[in-house]
Amino acid sequence: MNEKIKTICIKYLMYDADIEELEILENWLKKSKNKQLFANYLKINYAMDININPFDTEKSINDFLESIRNEQRNSKKLRLMRVFRYAAAAIVIGIFATAYFFNDDLFGKSNEDIPKITNQDIILPGTDRATLTLEDGSQIVLQKGKSIQTDNANSNGETLIYEARSSITDEIVYHDLNIPRGGQYYVELSDGTKVWLNSETHLKYPTSFIKGKSREVQLVYGEAYFEVSPSTEHNGSKFKVHSPSQEVEVYGTEFNIKAYKDESVTYTTLVGGKVGVNVNGVKQNLVPSQQLSYDTGTEQVKVSVVDVYSEISWKDGIFSFEDKSLQDIMKVLSRWYDMEVVFENEKIKNEEFFGLLRKDQKIEKIIATIKEYGIIKDYEFKDKILMIK
Template sequence: MSVFNKIIILSKKLASSLLKDEKPTDLEASDIFNDADKAYILKNLTDETLIKERLNLANQVKKKEDWEKVKSNITKPSVRFLYWKYTAAAAVIGLLATTYFFRGTLFNNSNECMPIIVNNNIKTGTDKATLTLEDGTIIALEKGNNYEAGNFKSNGEKIIYQANNRSNSKIAYNYLTIPRGGQFFIELSDGTKIWLNSETQLKYPVSFIKGETRNVELVYGEAYFDVSPSVNHKGSKFKVINQNQVVEVLGTAFNIKAYKDETNIYTTLAEGKVELDFNGKKQKLSPTQQSNFNLNTNALLVVNVDVYNEVSWRQGVFSFENKPLKEIMKVLSRWYNMNVVFINEEIGNEAFTGVLGKDQNIEDILATIKNFGIINNYYIKNKTITLK
């Protein structure tokens, strides 16, 4: 196991200790690092000036500002704790991992090839979406543009629907489409909060009918749901429909990943309980469990996962643990709206562990990966990256 992977493991142990109100001890570190590892870290990773300089340059996790922003929109104590948990983990992992990221730049004395950059048109993703009303009207939602109509309003970064007290017999549906290079937040009329990732489309009712099941459809893409409990809505259930899968909840937080170019649907439960229905086959999930449903074979696999790695995308970071580079680049290509070409397909199978900031430019991201020796070099032209 590499020193870096050991650092990630240690950082997660430290974060776990914080969550349990325990004081981290030297024993945790001694369990992971041998004498050679400790000597390496002392030599390469403990320069105080270096750490301060690099952490200022790579401020990947703005934990204080982000947490205050999130906290102001949260009223449920359990959800507030959940957010704090992920923020703490991001802070600890980011602190240790960021220092290590830049180790390669300062302590690697080899003469490496410089990357070739021609007209880099790759931009960092931002808040943006397209709203399609029931009558076909299309509205572009972008940061800085305010829009208000009916029972909803948007400031270009999120869209909020107000509760409608009328008992309608007919449900009107809207579509919210997030392009590549975008993300968006929506609060439905029942108070359910949904974070939408790049290249995602959600179909949902403008208002719900009292007492009836609240149905929404994740047409494609990835979304994190914080569902308003059924006890607040006369016991009405909440269901998320996606292709051959239906997720039924009573009030919980979970993530669904179901992209058009992938043959698997991943559902990760962060809090509460859900029951999944795959063409009549039902499966319940407990917190930290993830279901993997193969659309081609109808096979279902349930495993335990690190929830933080699965949902960190909505908090401003991408957290990867032993993830193949080809899967990482697929995630990044959606956020940066770019194309990626592998000259050597075997490079795509190389595993990477690290925490990357969503506000970083693509050149910094590639430099980080290059410093670990996973790629030899890269070439950027317009909106295409070539890795070798």
């Protein structure tokens, strides 16, 4: 399956494919070998969602027929053909999804007997929450349902927005935003730069920037997605992101930095535009879809082309795992669900798993599905600890 078809498949699964893309998918599915590839891809990449939210084939067919009736009444033949092709593609996908995700020979029993977490420490998906530390050291807890306002910022509980203003002095006032395990947050800086912060992340930044000087922030640790307001809108002022092992110079762009305390490798992924990454005095420019990884232990720098969607989907409520080991996947899940993961069987840490996970799913169902693939033999939840056997 080529990258273009993979991209269309992902967009279809995320309800984001347009008519032209679905036409491409439909034509590609006309070959029997492609149908098998497509079904296998669905099985691998969408099993978790489909187990929880079964595809309603009958409803899709009824919707399709209703679309035809409406178009016939309106006598718009051209649109009818396009609706027909869209609906046909949806029905084909529905048939394959149903056949492959509810076949007992492939999956055994469905998740009917998923073990419940019976102790007092219930493991829940993460939510929008953070702690804001002001310049005087005082702290404000940000969370859903709680609005706050400071001198030049306000929060509705889910976002933190700073007013657009320029300092008239040379003194910079800093705020710190700490995202705990089981949290995420969105902040818009005073220059209009947008930042999405993942679980267990600490960002330090000025409450306003000095006109004519570089705009600089510090990703102390964690993961953040930046959509930077371009320098052309700020009298040429550059934007820089400092992290423990590198400096990223930005030219008005979108990129992701992953620099966790418990991981030796820092990853910088460019989505669009251009950035320069400075590591140990050596600068490397990146182009879109490139990722620079820096291993602090070996001091090795590597630039490679990656699947950008898999790297940044976390900010849109999706975990996309491709070529990831079970150990790496569990690190991500442990941060989001604020739990500890213990491998009783060390041999399975490097087993690879492919899949898309919605971040609002219950952890019990996710682990039960992984078990159905035969990657793990058994598991147990106890006091916010997941023991994998």
